[in-house]
Amino acid sequence: MITLPLVALLALVAFGLVMWGDEKISGILVGVVLGLALATTPLGPPILHAVKVASETAIAAISAVVQ
Template sequence: MITAPLFIIFLLVAFGMVKWGGTHPGVLAFGAVLGLSLASTTLGGPILDGIETGMSAALSAAANIAGGAR
């Protein structure tokens, strides 16, 4: 499942890629279509679960480094 913070991160990366010349909007739209088609297959679930687990681990590690975890 795509969570709101993950969507915001993807949106910021996409905006930065277009603004600073990394890619064109059409390429991002094509990537979004491919991503949606992949998400509708049986491979989409495990990939999204892996992304969510990775993001949770990264946020937990950042909180531990910052001293926020008690």
């Protein structure tokens, strides 16, 4: 299992790549590895659930406005 310090380190590397404009293939690879590492930690499922609930709420709100 991936540990949270490794995820934090990957997040800092991804942040640095985005901030200093070096977002080429290295930024993409760090982002993918960060996502996979985060998904294997205990924080992954609650984050996924929060994103799912937020997207469903946004879709419901937009649907209500359109109808």
